[in-house]
Amino acid sequence: MNLKPETLQRIEEVIPHYPVARSAVLPLLHLIQEDAGYISAEATEWVAARLGLQPINVLEVVTFYPMFRQQPIGRRHIKVCRTLSCALRGGYQTCAAFEEEFKVHRGEVSTDGEVTIEFVECLASCGTAPVVMIDDDLHENVDCARARELSARIRAEAAARR
């Protein structure tokens, strides 16, 4: 496993938070996914070995929780809320606007590897629907026009990196 030194340090800090090491499975998976972008088979085995578990004990967690993924995704992760309050205020159209902007279907990575668009369930900000999370940041009242603005910003940020 090729993890950053700060990730390894945080892993060592979090394990003693629990009287039973197995409790650290979720925190470790979060830290590894933040570092490596996804949970590889190697990472699953590494976590199991570090916590004294069987690999299946870790794999069953990775496959259950929607936020953990076993493949890399786009550089930017656009998560559009699909649930009722957002849908009532146009969440499906917001998602379609992002798909159109990046020419990619939800659940797929854009051909340039820049974005992954996903429908997710309730983000708990129903009063400012429709809402979207881009990476760790919540965006509120994202109608189609706002979705196009946010898309333009993502493209500009990608261009600035090149």
Added chain:
Amino acid sequence: MPAPAERRIIFKHIDEPGYTPDLACYLRHGGYATLRKALALAPAAIIDEVKKSGLRGRGGAGFGCGLKWSLVDRKSGKPIYLVVNADESEPGTFKDRYIIHQDPHQLIEGIMVSSWANNVRQAYIYIRGEFPHGARILEKAIAEARAANLVGPNVLGSGYSCEIYVHRGAGAYICGEETGLIESLEGKRPYPRIKPPYFPAVLGLYQCPTIVNNVETLCHVKHIVDVGGEEFAKIGTPGNTGTRVLCVSGHVRRPGYFEYEVGRITLGQLLHEVCGGPLPGRTFKAIIPGGSSAKVLRWGETFTLKNKDGSTRTLAVEDIPMDFDTLAACGTMGGSGGVIVMDDSVNMVEALANINAFYAHESCGQCTPCREGSLWMKKITTRMVHGQARAEDGALLQGVADQIAGRTICAFGEACSWPTQSFLAKFGDEFRAYPAAKTAPRPESVPLA
């Protein structure tokens, strides 16, 4: 009758200009005075105040907080854990988000007071994975409180020690169910545990006695110790004490969060006066009053309720007070306080298809009736919405829903079948008319599924 004024206790400082989530700001506003006061009181005396207050849990079930605490096994010799349910994920609910992001020390003080009262030495905040900033804000706030000797060893020189750690979930709704949450905190799939024997108060986290409380509930505990249980019980209405944060979303002009004394505001006042009424040119059609699993109410319906003396009274839907007991008497629930409003632009088959997709996605899969039933309800409503509705679909949905509730380990079985059952009961005509109506174009409608 005009709507009463908001009474902000929990949300007192939310959106206040200049109010920041750091310790210095909280201390300037009198923060942690209640913890000092609590540490001078006997733990049993605090539990007594919470019992007197009548506080009911704000997470969904409305179970008495003092009663929950009194069920804790204190003779086992095992450590007692406090787990804060910050997994806010019932669709339509968005109150804890603002407490966590804007006033984290209020929650931490509530945790410390409750921990002292229950001889808890270790508390965990289980926060949903979709609040990454919230988790960081809480961790920073805990570190500040630890540095100021408000959390950790020998709190304020009292000899009492208690640690708090933040534990992030990873996007699974079922972790809001308290025994599923405990399994998740143990590093496993969040399969809810069967009760009996696994009542958290006796066999919870690591098979030790455990208290699981909602974020808003723990904030209320701080205020109960502040003013005393009897004073707190004067807020709200008998049996439905205190304030609660109501979250309104969907088809109103001014959605948002509003804190009212429990039962002092009616559904009609909330939606018309506070939230500005329906969107221009629209009328209300359906209301889900307590998060998406609560049974739907039809705008315009009336209820015949029993009074204490045995007589009956008639109540229109807009006159329902937003408390626990009246909403239950009307066949639904106050739940998590999330009010979802649908207007006459909504087709109820499509709204149910949206809800069913949520529950099918979130069923943990442990119990067959729920795993298969939630999936089939989704498949049927999705098929209906996508041009293949059949006349018998309503009856088919009813048959599936009726075989789930009461046959599962946890309340998810009820949560996923109540929407289908109540939509059919209140809007059955739309399900019968849908196969024909679907051929007529509805250009103004917003896709829901």
